[in-house]
Amino acid sequence: MFERFDLAAFEADSTDATAVDRICRETGFLILQGHGVPQQVIADMQAAVTAFFAQDAAAKEQVRAPYPGYPYGYIGPQMEALAASQGEETPPDLKESFNGGPLRVPANASADALAFCYQPTLWPDLPGFRPAWEAYYAAMEDLATRVMRVFAVALGKAPDFFAPYIGEPISALRALHYPPTQGVPLDNQQRAGAHTDYGSLTILLPQPGSQGLEARAPNGDWVAVPAPADAFVINIGDLMARWTADRWVSTLHRVVAKPHQPARQSLAFFHQPDWDAEIVPLDGSDSYAPVRSGPYLMDKFKSTGA
Ligand SMILES: O=C(O)CCC(=O)C(=O)O
Ligand SMILES: [Fe+2]
Numbered sequence: 001m002f003e004r005f006d007l008a009a010f011e012a013d014s015t016d017a018t019a020v021d022r023i024c025r026e027t028g029f030l031i032l033q034g035h036g037v038p039q040q041v042i043a044d045m046q047a048a049v050t051a052f053f054a055q056d057a058a059a060k061e062q063v064r065a066p067y068p069g070y071p072y073g074y075i076g077p078q079m080e081a082l083a084a085s086q087g088e089e090t091p092p093d094l095k096e097s098f099n100g101g102p103l104r105v106p107a108n109a110s111a112d113a114l115a116f117c118y119q120p121t122l123w124p125d126l127p128g129f130r131p132a133w134e135a136y137y138a139a140m141e142d143l144a145t146r147v148m149r150v151f152a153v154a155l156g157k158a159p160d161f162f163a164p165y166i167g168e169p170i171s172a173l174r175a176l177h178y179p180p181t182q183g184v185p186l187d188n189q190q191r192a193g194a195h196t197d198y199g200s201l202t203i204l205l206p207q208p209g210s211q212g213l214e215a216r217a218p219n220g221d222w223v224a225v226p227a228p229a230d231a232f233v234i235n236i237g238d239l240m241a242r243w244t245a246d247r248w249v250s251t252l253h254r255v256v257a258k259p260h261q262p263a264r265q266s267l268a269f270f271h272q273p274d275w276d277a278e279i280v281p282l283d284g285s286d287s288y289a290p291v292r293s294g295p296y297l298m299d300k301f302k303s304t305g306a
Helices: 007-013 018-026 039-054 057-061 082-086 111-115 129-154 238-243 293-304
Strands: 003-006 029-033 073-075 096-100 172-178 192-195 201-206 213-216 222-224 232-236 253-255 264-271
Touching (some): 003 007, 018 129, 039 172, 039 264, 111 293
Parallel strands (some): 003 029
Antiparallel strands (some): 029 232, 073 096, 096 172, 192 253, 201 232
16 A cells, blocks of 8 residues: 655656655555665664653653643653544553754744744753754755655646745654553553644654554555655645645554554654645635644644643
């Protein structure tokens, strides 16, 4: 069900993205190889994140999100249930996370944006953590811009079609740690409950070879998403589905919990257009009312009890 797309090959001739259009219509998940992100940037980030989660609870609590709804910092175990964003009541997800926001605050940021996505990231007191995080964030921002060029071509637009919408993106980076599971989880309890992502696209890097990430196929089956060492997993978010008037799908996915699983780590970069970007269906239809990216994200975010 999951197909590969080679970004380097596309960039060499910049013409054919029909496979991406098909993949985004059918599964909303693609495996991106030829991405060019230096292996060292990835390895440094993974090491930094491993060191962060290995700390004791008190150290992690020092950078906890200071109030419910604060978008960044540490969110401890049992604090979030992603299925709530689908209106499902479930026990909390079996995970912890560390979250950070944009590396720069634009000079003209609005008060609303400053109070939400431009709140400061809370840096842990760990040598090397911040530079590794920022290098990875910057690499993801760059990669997302390149993938948006592919998306533009896949949608029959000029490669730089999305540029005016993503000059100051309000993307977030989330490091996820799923501790080893013990006995049988509670009914409906998952490592990450079934949800769709909110934004334009997500760049996922599950720990290579790790298991548990599943996407829901059109026939309702849950299908394991591979975690290859040489590629990123890209998936479409709700805002892109809306932007394309549902030509592309924002697919339900989850990370399953089973008894006695080893720990699992994953990195998720949630790309989100500029705060003020106005998202209007690209087919010219009125299938969705216009929304602005920032307020749209804020409304979505409030639904998970984070
Ligand atoms: O842990 C993963 O690989 C996926 C997590 C996820 O889907 C999310 O945080 O939105
Ligand atoms: Fe997700």
